[in-house]
Amino acid sequence: MAPHPLGTATCQVTSETQQPFAAGASDHPALGARSAPPSPTGRPRDCAEAEEGGCRGAPRKLRARRGGRHRPKSELALSKQRRSRRKKANDRERNRMHNLNSALDALRGVLPTFPDDAKLTKIETLRFAHNYIWALTQALRIADHSFYGPEVPVPPRGGALGSFEGGSLGDWGSLYSPVSHAGSLSPTTSLEECPGRQVPSPPACLLPGALAFSDFL
DNA sequence: TAGGCCATCTGGTCCT
DNA sequence: AGGACCAGATGGCCTA
Numbered sequence: 001m002a003p004h005p006l007g008t009a010t011c012q013v014t015s016e017t018q019q020p021f022a023a024g025a026s027d028h029p030a031l032g033a034r035s036a037p038p039s040p041t042g043r044p045r046d047c048a049e050a051e052e053g054g055c056r057g058a059p060r061k062l063r064a065r066r067g068g069r070h071r072p073k074s075e076l077a078l079s080k081q082r083r084s085r086r087k088k089a090n091d092r093e094r095n096r097m098h099n100l101n102s103a104l105d106a107l108r109g110v111l112p113t114f115p116d117d118a119k120l121t122k123i124e125t126l127r128f129a130h131n132y133i134w135a136l137t138q139a140l141r142i143a144d145h146s147f148y149g150p151e152v153p154v155p156p157r158g159g160a161l162g163s164f165e166g167g168s169l170g171d172w173g174s175l176y177s178p179v180s181h182a183g184s185l186s187p188t189t190s191l192e193e194c195p196g197r198q199v200p201s202p203p204a205c206l207l208p209g210a211l212a213f214s215d216f217l
Numbered sequence: 218t219a220g221g222c223c224a225t226c227t228g229g230t231c232c233t
Numbered sequence: 234a235g236g237a238c239c240a241g242a243t244g245g246c247c248t249a
Contacts, residue, residue: 085235090226092236097224121222223246232237 108125111132120128 086227089236093227093238094225096237101224123222219249221248225243227242230239233235
């Protein structure tokens with residue numbers, strides 16, 4: 001399997017490329033619709049009062065309504081019900097993960113990978129997509145600047161890349177976005193370490209001269 | 218055989 | 234009550 005020469009790789013144009021990814025029926029209407037993102041430490045799992053209604057508590061009306069309607073169930077019936085619920089929950093969870101994987105596949109579909117049968121792992125897909133978008137944004141910026149003026153652009157704080165707070169955007173040598181740098185997963189633990197894999201390449205004309213495409217990951 | 222990746226199950230939490 | 238989301242646990246498969 002010969003790796004694509006740098007700069008000759010073209011984005012795979014598939015049916016997925018032409019259609020925006022369709023959110024599944026079970027998806028949230030909007031990304032992040034689940035109110036606020038979890039706190040840095042994750043959602044409060046130690047809220048023991050939740051059951052008593054301490055944290056959020058069931059509405060009193062609801063509580064008052066409970067009771068009388070339900071007859072006590074036998075252990076067997078309860079066990080049966082629990083198993084049934086668990087099974088349904090497992091099915092839903094499986095479905096949810098399948099949807100998630102479908103979304104990842106769709107993402108892989110619009111990323112330039114090669115050889116074609118090389119499937120990026122989940123984490124590789126996310127990292128590459130992130131860095132690829134970042135690099136394309138930089139390329140657009142360069143194109144923009146070269147159109148209006150010859151000077152070498154110094155990415156300003158705050159523009160299209162403003163979301164990458166804290167990153168040294170003016171440093172072309174540091175292609176990784178801060179997000180990629182963050183955490184224990186170093187960007188260097190990427191495709192470069194996978195002998196069988198070749199790093200996909202965006203059109204060479206989009207790459208700033210000093211950049212090696214392997215920097216994407 | 219160890220380590221990486223993945224699918225699945227499971228229980229907890231939050232939301233509707 | 235039930236669904237969605239999440240993270241931990243577990244076991245299977247594959248590769249170096």
